[in-house]
Amino acid sequence: MKKILLVCLSIFSTASFAQQLPLIHVNVPVKAWVIMDYDTGEILADYNGKERLEPASVTKVMTSYLIAEALDKGVIAPDAKVSISPYAQSQEGSRMFAEAGTQITVHDLVLGLVIQSGNDSSIALAEYLRGSEPNFAVEMNKKAKELGMNDTNFMNASGLPHPNHYSSAYDLAVLSRHLIQDFPEHYEIYSHKSFTWNGITQKNRNTLLWTDPSVDGIKTGHTRSAGYNLASSAIRNGFRVIVVVLGTNSEKERAQLSTELLNYAFMNFEHKKLYDADQVILQSPIHEGESNSVNLVSDKNIYITYPRGQYDNLRASVEVKKPLIAPVEKGQKIGEFIVKNGTQTILNTPLYAQETVEQASFMKRYWDQFKYKFQNKFQKLKAQIM
Template identity: 45%
Template sequence: MPRLAPIVLPALLAALLTAPLSAQAPAPQPVPQPVPRPAAPAPATAPAAIPPAPASQGAAWILMDATSGQILAGHEIDTPRAPASLTKVMTSYVVAAELAAGRIKRDDMVLISERAWREGGAGTAGSYSGFDVNTRAPFEKVMTGMVVQSGNDASIALAEHVAGSQEAFADLMNRYAKQLGMTNSHFVNAHGLDAEGQVITARDMAILARALIRDFPEAYALHSIKEFTWNGITQHNRNGLLWKDPSVDGIKTGHTSRAGYNLAASAKRGDMRLISVVLGVETSNRADAFRIREGDNLALLNWGFRFYETHALFDPATPLATQPLYKGETDSVALGVAAPLLVTLPRGRYGDLKPVIDVPKQIIAPISEGQTIGTVRVQLDGQTVAEAPLVARQAVAEAGFFGRLYDEFRLWWNAE
């Protein structure tokens, strides 16, 4: 009789234990037998691939990692659309940049001109902050009114304060947009009311949001304020996600008949920050529009945080490499990073990261502390997902005459 292979025996035994018994005559006094426990099901394993991002009802949408600028998901991300009040994020960036450059000051008083009042004030159909015509208000109050209340009057007043006129300010907006790499956007005004030629894309909006968060965190912090009062009138931030998710701290809503309903949002959980943008939600019901644009942004953010993770790589206090050094008081120099390198990748792939160091073949003294000497790149599946400069961890002075002469010979010899 052939012998059963060992792997068959457990299966065979299990089959016998679980098979139904055939009908038999009852035994005189049956002895109770232990009921065999069914085998526990094998634990479920996570699928290898990340499921698709939840699709938005917006005409265009994007999810971006704020650390690297990596696009995690998107649809029609380069299709130009009317920005509505998302324009004010560009206005915020320009004002913050001009403030940092010293061309305006934080303690300035801003004139609310007749144009700002007539085109963006209480007598218009758009949102306003309630500043009185031909009065001056503190710069910080006007900025807060523009960001929190989406005030068109505040936007025009700030544009005139920075550049003299809204038209000149729009030119500044386009210059800064070009510097940031917003290649498919164009601005005509500072507030976002529909105007011929004023467009933005989902990708460019995410680029702009990332730049504001990175370059001007104080200006970005205004976007988390939930309400603002001026002239006895309290108005609430229209970004409902500020109340729904404590990790959300911005950014901006917008709506016009041409744009539909827009919302750009950002959230930070741990070391990871994501930016979502939903453009062009179309519905005749305002409450439905708010629900859709907020729900779609939150779904994108939750998906990103669920399936991606951010890691801080490399301790600045620890050298990554020690490289030979010529013509120096020492014959080597330690290299490292100036700050931890943050990288965002699919969850569970941290162990697959591969660092690659690029340094010059010959490093010659003198070397100053913090001098950039090379680059460290982090790769996943052969693609670079993050990189940072390699810098000298200490200064190395030039060697004396004979030391330099000896290393000159070494360089000549190694070149051969």
């Protein structure tokens, strides 16, 4: 059994978060909602967060994600012309009014998809990228599994009702987070308030873009069976929050509830960067190496989100497998950085060796082995005496 070296960075009291947060009073009918911290992916609060429901046009976040990915990889080009099929033109509901037989650039179709929530543009892009909408839906589901969306199944690119087309508030928050994280330039389109195509100007259906300057997305959705849905995101003082609301009774109610949940998050939680990527968090002892220690770092910025005023109630530690014996390669996982609130782990992120530590000469290895065995015997004897 491998031993664990536990290095406490700071120790505070361990009051429970739940005991310190005010209750969320929801005054409108709703099927499900979640509040997610963007940087950590932590769910700050939720109601029926993993219940499978109709996403309606919030589906288009996945459609645009796959298009953004294809653009990023150079599989398609923004100025490429897409031929509009009769099937794409025939779509009901929200449209950019693309006419069959015409050609529209990928860029303009993306604007129609994101801003106007065009069902026609969704189908046109799906057909262009994968040949048909069913083929595109297969790719949507592959990506959903890859992103960890375990309560999601897509049957089409637009979100029109289908018995086997579903997702959850949690999964849609996960998807939204990846969209912002993976394709920030593409995500910028979600903040556009209107788009004009073929002489027709349509406003973005996300009314929060007009009522809250901190909101920069994301996507609305509505069908009679789904109700009114909204995935939204806002950033205030460097703290970004994602809120997904599913199944309200009106456009006004989905906006009202989304605003209340965003405000709740910003009023009741604080956000702090603990370490930058590649910043040394700990120098861990290493045996039988040319160096006696190795720097431990994270490959990404480490953030923590906690109830407002409760930073001193957290306990942070680093766990390292013991004994750590050279050689160690740069980038090798060495341990974990953990933050706890009582017995609840609220952050667990891997730590890696910042540099390579080669194996030492025979004499130094022999000496390190002797010291390690002696220290272990001394510690056992001390434990018996005490």
